[in-house]
Structure formats: C-alpha cells, structure tokens
Amino acid sequence: MNKEIEAAFNDHLNAELHSSYLYLSMSNYFAAQSLSGMENWMRLQADEERAHGMKFIDFINERNGRVILQQIDTPKVEWKNALEAFQDSYDHECLISSKIDKLVDLATKHSDHAATAFLQWFVNEQVEEEAAAQAIVDKLRMIGDQPMGLFMIDAQLAGRKPEEDSNE
C-alpha cells in the first residue's frame, strides 16, 4: 500500500471514530434532555460511524498496510437545543464528505484503483448522511419553540432501527 495513502487512511479512520464519539456524546446530551427518540437516533449513528472506521481498518489490513490507532479527540458535550446539535451533525458530515473527496483525489493521484473503488461507497454514503441530517435540521427549524412539534419528531426518530447490513 502506498505510504501516503496508508497515512491518510489511518487519519481518516480516526475521523470516523471521532464521528462515532461525537454522536455518542450527542446521544447522551439527548438522554439528559429526556428526548429518547433523538438519543436512539444518535446512538445508532454512533454505531454506523464505528462501522465506517472498521471498513477502513479492514481495507488497510487487506492491502498489507499497517493500522495505527491514534488518540480520539474529546467531543463537544453540550448544545443549546436539538436544532443546534443536529446542525452540528450536518456540518460535521459536510466536513467528512470533504475529507473523503480529498482521499479520492489522493487515490487518483497514485492510480490506486482499489482505493478509489473502496472510497466510492463512502462518496455515496455521504450523500445519504448529509441528506438525513439536513432533513432533521429543516424540520427542527419549522418546529421552532413548539414543544408538541419536538415531541412528534422525537417520536419519529425513536423509530430508527439498526441497519441489518453494514454495507448499506
């Protein structure tokens, strides 16, 4: 495995694990607010992010690279309200998308077609992740300060189930 790609993939798997940590922190913020649907949604998102990190670990190992785990940054722990937390989630996904795009550029520069093909799954996944967070932000904006609206969206997010196949 090209050393520059190996280092960049190691950095990125840390970013995915940090995403997991951030969403776990948001999940616990919502637990403290008794918003159990949002707690559920964020906890499942944290699980997905960990699975994303594992995909990078498996790929590096399959390509005879070396996985070097790094320190995971402490996540933010408090938010003003649900809207601010989900807005942070959307902004974070946009940041991850830009990191994935840079990895694709790097893989292309080195003509690493296996890495490019691997990364394509993440390119598509980021479209879904940004859209999912944006949809919740839009609804929370519409709801504003109305408690009934907040209860309704919390009940809706309680319905999120774990994904059966981590490739989806």
Ligand code: FEO
């Ligand atoms: Fe794995 Fe939400 O980026």
